Amino acid sequence: MPKKIFSGVQPTGNLHLGNYLGAIKNFVDLNNDNQNKCIFCVVDLHAITVKQDKDQLKNNILETAATFIASGIDPSKSIIFNQSKVTAHAEASWMLSCIAPMGWLNRMTQFKEKAGKDKEKASVGLYIYPILMASDILLYDATHVPVGEDQKQHLELTRDIAQKFNKDFNCNDFLKVPEPLIKKNFSRIMSLKDGLKKMSKSDPSDLSRINLTDTKDEIINKIKKAKTDSFPIPNEEHKLKDRPEAENLLGIYSSILNQNLDKSLDEFGGKNFSDLKRDLAEILCNKISPISDEIKRLINEKEYLDEVLIQGASKAEEIAAKKIKEMKKLIGF
Ligand code: TYM
Numbered sequence: 001m002p003k004k005i006f007s008g009v010q011p012t013g014n015l016h017l018g019n020y021l022g023a024i025k026n027f028v029d030l031n032n033d034n035q036n037k038c039i040f041c042v043v044d045l046h047a048i049t050v051k052q053d054k055d056q057l058k059n060n061i062l063e064t065a066a067t068f069i070a071s072g073i074d075p076s077k078s079i080i081f082n083q084s085k086v087t088a089h090a091e092a093s094w095m096l097s098c099i100a101p102m103g104w105l106n107r108m109t110q111f112k113e114k115a116g117k118d119k120e121k122a123s124v125g126l127y128i129y130p131i132l133m134a135s136d137i138l139l140y141d142a143t144h145v146p147v148g149e150d151q152k153q154h155l156e157l158t159r160d161i162a163q164k165f166n167k168d169f170n171c172n173d174f175l176k177v178p179e180p181l182i183k184k185n186f187s188r189i190m191s192l193k194d195g196l197k198k199m200s201k202s203d204p205s206d207l208s209r210i211n212l213t214d215t216k217d218e219i220i221n222k223i224k225k226a227k228t229d230s231f232p233i234p235n236e237e238h239k240l241k242d243r244p245e246a247e248n249l250l251g252i253y254s255s256i257l258n259q260n261l262d263k264s265l266d267e268f269g270g271k272n273f274s275d276l277k278r279d280l281a282e283i284l285c286n287k288i289s290p291i292s293d294e295i296k297r298l299i300n301e302k303e304y305l306d307e308v309l310i311q312g313a314s315k316a317e318e319i320a321a322k323k324i325k326e327m328k329k330l331i332g333f
Contacts, residue, residue, distance in 0.1 A: 003036045006142035006178075008043035008083070008133070011060035012052070015067050017210040017288070018189035018199035021255045022148025026181065028072040030146060038078035039140055039316060040068055042309075045083045045090065045132060049125040050114075062305045063295065067212055069308070070294035081312030083136065088320035092135035093128070095327060099168055100131055100161050108153060134158040138165075139320045141176045149187040150198060155180040169330045186255035192226040195244025213292050216285045223281040228273040235269025237261055249273075253280050256287050 007027060009019060030036050042064045047057060061082050068080055083089050105111070108130055115122035133154050137145055138161070145155055155178070162175035191197040191208040199209045207225055214222070227245050234240060240247040253276065254264045268276050298305060 004143045005030050005038040006137050006140045007146050008041040010047045011042050011064040012047050013060045014201035015212045024071045026146040031073045031078045040080050042082040049129050065305050066295045066298035070291045075308045079312045079315045081316045085313035086317050086320050088324040093132040097131050130154045130157050134161045138175045139323045142178045144181050145178050146181040186251045190248040195248045219284050220281045223277050233268045256283050
């Protein structure tokens with residue numbers, strides 16, 4: 001069975017190594033398999049769940065599309081579009097909001113993290129954001145959804161919502177229950193400054209992450225300044241317990257080279273962090289710098305990027321419009 005792939009990335013700037021290794025690198029592999037039908041979405045409706053600057057948002061939408069293409073997604077093979085261009089996302093989101101119980105949403109840990117201490121001030125959009133995410137996926141009958149580990153709970157909610165809709169409207173497998181594609185290893189890249197915190201675009205310290213637009217010098221400097229502990233690198237996986245920084249740096253190294261952790265432990269076991277940092281900086285420069293250069297080149301080709309998004313939206317619209325029509329019929333509209 002060919003896989004139908006759907007995934008999304010928020011255009012909120014500072015796309016980083018976590019986004020790349022947790023998600024975009026896998027998008028590229030899926031795009032390269034000719035059996036798959038892939039849709040990659042710049043989820044701009046998700047971005048406005050927190051306040052955005054209008055001009056910045058416009059640029060970030062283009063930069064996210066540029067990042068997809070610069071990383072290796074081919075727009076003639078995969079659909080690349082931005083969510084706000086296809087109105088079915090917002091419509092489906094409302095309909096699914098009316099069948100998803102509040103209890104399910106109350107369990108979402110990411111809302112609790114993002115809303116922070118003052119939950120009362122968070123937007124309603126931020127609270128129901130996982131329902132919009134479910135709509136994205138379910139509108140396209142996606143069979144597989146490649147994401148980083150932090151999206152696992154949202155994927156489980158999507159599956160529950162699909163099943164509840166099918167039951168409530170007595171329509172068997174009308175909404176397809178998708179499978180998450182989360183890499184067993186390296187699906188949660190941690191901050192370079194704190195191995196217990198996820199690498200994130202909202203971290204105030206730029207030294208905590210490698211941005212996909214960083215220069216070679218910035219990458220080398222950030223790896224040099226990355227937090228470590230004072231012991232040599234272990235040679236067995238179980239010895240990484242309670243050594244989150246060592247685990248993270250070795251994980252990044254392994255993921256970039258597509259090799260398993262054991263091989264990296266063989267290479268660096270017993271050595272000092274300076275050896276690992278030197279080699280890690282080198283392979284990161286080799287992998288990320290060409291992507292960074294290509295993003296910077298593409299961002300000046302606004303007409304080309306606009307055209308990719310327009311073409312993508314027109315293909316996405318065709319699929320989503322059909323599904324939303326059937327959904328409305330089932331509901332009784
Ligand atoms: P977003 O924009 O926060 O992140 C985009 C993708 O990057 C992954 N990611 C990470 N992976 C590993 N380590 C990290 N430190 C790290 N940080 C981010 C995320 O898991 C994600 O896969 N709600 C989603 C976007 C979305 C979506 C969808 C995804 C909207 N609709 C439909 C899949 C399907 C989000 O905010 O991702």
